[in-house]
Amino acid sequence: MNRSADxxxxxxxxxxxxxxxxxxxxxxxxxxxxxGPKALLSEPLSFWGGYDSVQxxxxxxxxxxxxxxxxxxxxxxxxAKGSSSSSSVLAEAIRNGTGPLGIILxxxxxxxxxxxxxxxxxxxxxxxxxxxxxxxxxxxSDADALIEIASxxxxxxxxxxxxxxxxxxxxxxxx
Amino acid sequence: xxxxxxxxxxxxxxxxxxxxALAMRIVTRIADVMSARELIHVTSAHxxxxxxxxxASLDFVERFVQAGTKVVIPTTLNVGSLDLIHPELYHGSASxxxxxxxxxxxxxxxxxxxxxxxxxYQLKHRPKLGEQIAWAESNAIVFANSxxxxxxxxxxxxxxxxxxxxxxxxxxxxxVVENRAARVVFEAPDFSTLPGRDIFFAALGLLVGxxxxxxxxxxxxxxxxxxxxxxxxxxxxxASSGAVALFHAVGITPEAPTLDAALQGRAPMRxxxxxxxxxxxxxxxxxxxxxxxxxxxVSLGTPHFSVAEFxxxxxxxxxxxxxxxxxxxxxxxxxxxxxxxxxxxxxKLADRGVQIVVDTCTYITPVMKKMTGLVMTNSGKWAHYxxxxxxxxVAYGSMSECxxxxxxxxxxxxxQIS
Numbered sequence: 001m002n003r004s005a006d007x008x009x010x011x012x013x014x015x016x017x018x019x020x021x022x023x024x025x026x027x028x029x030x031x032x033x034x035x036g037p038k039a040l041l042s043e044p045l046s047f048w049g050g051y052d053s054v055q056x057x058x059x060x061x062x063x064x065x066x067x068x069x070x071x072x073x074x075x076x077x078x079x080a081k082g083s084s085s086s087s088s089v090l091a092e093a094i095r096n097g098t099g100p101l102g103i104i105l106x107x108x109x110x111x112x113x114x115x116x117x118x119x120x121x122x123x124x125x126x127x128x129x130x131x132x133x134x135x136x137x138x139x140x141s142d143a144d145a146l147i148e149i150a151s152x153x154x155x156x157x158x159x160x161x162x163x164x165x166x167x168x169x170x171x172x173x174x175x
Numbered sequence: 176x177x178x179x180x181x182x183x184x185x186x187x188x189x190x191x192x193x194x195x196a197l198a199m200r201i202v203t204r205i206a207d208v209m210s211a212r213e214l215i216h217v218t219s220a221h222x223x224x225x226x227x228x229x230x231a232s233l234d235f236v237e238r239f240v241q242a243g244t245k246v247v248i249p250t251t252l253n254v255g256s257l258d259l260i261h262p263e264l265y266h267g268s269a270s271x272x273x274x275x276x277x278x279x280x281x282x283x284x285x286x287x288x289x290x291x292x293x294x295x296y297q298l299k300h301r302p303k304l305g306e307q308i309a310w311a312e313s314n315a316i317v318f319a320n321s322x323x324x325x326x327x328x329x330x331x332x333x334x335x336x337x338x339x340x341x342x343x344x345x346x347x348x349x350x351v352v353e354n355r356a357a358r359v360v361f362e363a364p365d366f367s368t369l370p371g372r373d374i375f376f377a378a379l380g381l382l383v384g385x386x387x388x389x390x391x392x393x394x395x396x397x398x399x400x401x402x403x404x405x406x407x408x409x410x411x412x413x414a415s416s417g418a419v420a421l422f423h424a425v426g427i428t429p430e431a432p433t434l435d436a437a438l439q440g441r442a443p444m445r446x447x448x449x450x451x452x453x454x455x456x457x458x459x460x461x462x463x464x465x466x467x468x469x470x471x472x473v474s475l476g477t478p479h480f481s482v483a484e485f486x487x488x489x490x491x492x493x494x495x496x497x498x499x500x501x502x503x504x505x506x507x508x509x510x511x512x513x514x515x516x517x518x519x520x521x522x523k524l525a526d527r528g529v530q531i532v533v534d535t536c537t538y539i540t541p542v543m544k545k546m547t548g549l550v551m552t553n554s555g556k557w558a559h560y561x562x563x564x565x566x567x568x569v570a571y572g573s574m575s576e577c578x579x580x581x582x583x584x585x586x587x588x589x590x591q592i593s
Contacts, residue, residue, distance in 0.1 A: 085223055092232070111329065
């Protein structure tokens with residue numbers, strides 16, 4: 001669909017462009033930029049034993065998001081759990097392109113961070129990993145929105161933008 | 176802000192070669208994530224990275240092999256994807272098998288011990304109370320912290336090897352004594368005299384992991400004669416369902432002579448009362464089979480079986496005659512197998528049809544003959560991971576129930592337990 005035609009036909013979309021829904025900040029554990037649809041994992045996932053890095057799907061049958069894909073998404077998860085092999089599985093998923101583009105957690109996790117840092121060291125793929133406060137985590141979880149993460153520096157401030165659905169639709173049409 | 180020693184700085188700057196510099200970059204970046212202000216010396220490492228997960232596993236370790244890098248502290252290896260003593264058991268794809276073998280060999284080239292066990296605390300040398308270490312493998316971490324009182328964080332793949340190469344770890348988290356205080360208290364029911372109490376420890380572990388998440392737990396009310404193997408089962412289960420790295424068993428583990436000591440004099444965030452019915456409920460949820468359903472196999476030894484557990488198994492086998500009516504696997508380390516060969520236990524079990532698996536584990540790699548159907552275990556960890564990993568259905572029972580079921584070829588449950 002043509003971008004300008006859509007804007008003309010859809011004034012609500014045009015309004016949303018100038019006013020993205022909401023900008024939050026978090027703590028950047030790794031630097032990077034990412035934008036994508038949200039993959040909300042209400043329960044913690046152990047990447048090892050829980051994620052198939054070749055197929056790119058959640059394979060833990062007991063997980064509420066069983067069968068869901070994380071490739072191309074911004075993964076939002078309260079905290080991590082389970083195996084210490086998860087660093088490898090996450091790094092391998094990032095290498096394969098089946099991993100999330102960005103990760104938002106409520107509780108910092110060493111094993112997730114290690115997978116992201118090693119993918120950056122080995123393959124030069126920088127996945128922004130952000131820890132946000134409880135209230136912001138809830139806003140992100142509840143929002144019906146595309147998510148953009150901008151973390152220019154590791155150990156700096158991460159800017160998390162929740163992009164309203166109307167704008168999100170518009171942007172998706174444009175690509 | 177992280178302050179580095181002159182030697183740390185030299186490592187980071189590449190003075191000791193590109194491999195050491197890469198390892199130090201990883202250690203310092205993780206230190207930043209943990210808000211550590213300094214690094215500390217660690218006396219041993221346990222490496223989980225020798226289990227093959229794809230090209231990233233090999234890409235990482237080969238960087239160090241190519242640079243001629245070596246580990247600088249005693250370093251043990253976790254399970255790999257193959258049983259190198261019984262290679263014929265593996266029936267996965269040849270290319271994965273080859274890569275998995277290379278990954279195990281490459282770690283040995285870096286100077287790691289070819290221990291290949293998830294229970295390095297059952298090897299000859301083990302860390303002492305208060306010793307700073309860098310261990311990976313979730314069950315080994317929780318055992319080292321809780322039962323031995325050594326100090327490690329929940330390190331994952333990559334950081335474990337980086338710590339072994341630099342001898343350094345971030346001084347943060349559970350390396351710091353104040354952070355070892357229990358935050359959540361669990362009141363366990365009395366199951367000390369119940370038969371098959373091994374599964375109550377595992378069930379309690381799964382419950383603790385789910386409730387505590389990554390918080391340090393204190394458990395009151397465990398039997399005073401609780402064994403190391405029972406604590407091992409509890410910890411492994413808690414680290415599967417949650418991110419537990421340390422629990423204090425009050426009156427049993429070294430940092431918890433009293434509840435107050437475990438809490439370091441502070442009030443807990445919350446207290447969770449656990450009933451026997453809660454534990455039975457955990458068991459019911461893990462178990463996916465009814466009495467009388469045919470079994471393809473029994474699998475024990477997750478984490479790796481100890482000598483004491485083999486003795487218990489021999490005792491249980493002595494109560495049954497005739498052949499096993501399904502496959503029977505026990506996972507352990509090559510070191511324990513060597514001990515069992517000295518005492519003749521290995522031969523006796525082989526004569527009765529038991530397949531001992533070493534260097535790896537039946538739930539992470541295709542080594543069992545039959546990979547579909549019903550497999551019975553007493554391990555909370557095996558029951559938790561096996562369905563997604565290898566596609567079997569799990570029957571969950573005590574060691575005693577597993578043995579009797581194997582001789583009957585079908586699931587048998589002791590009515591006194593359920």
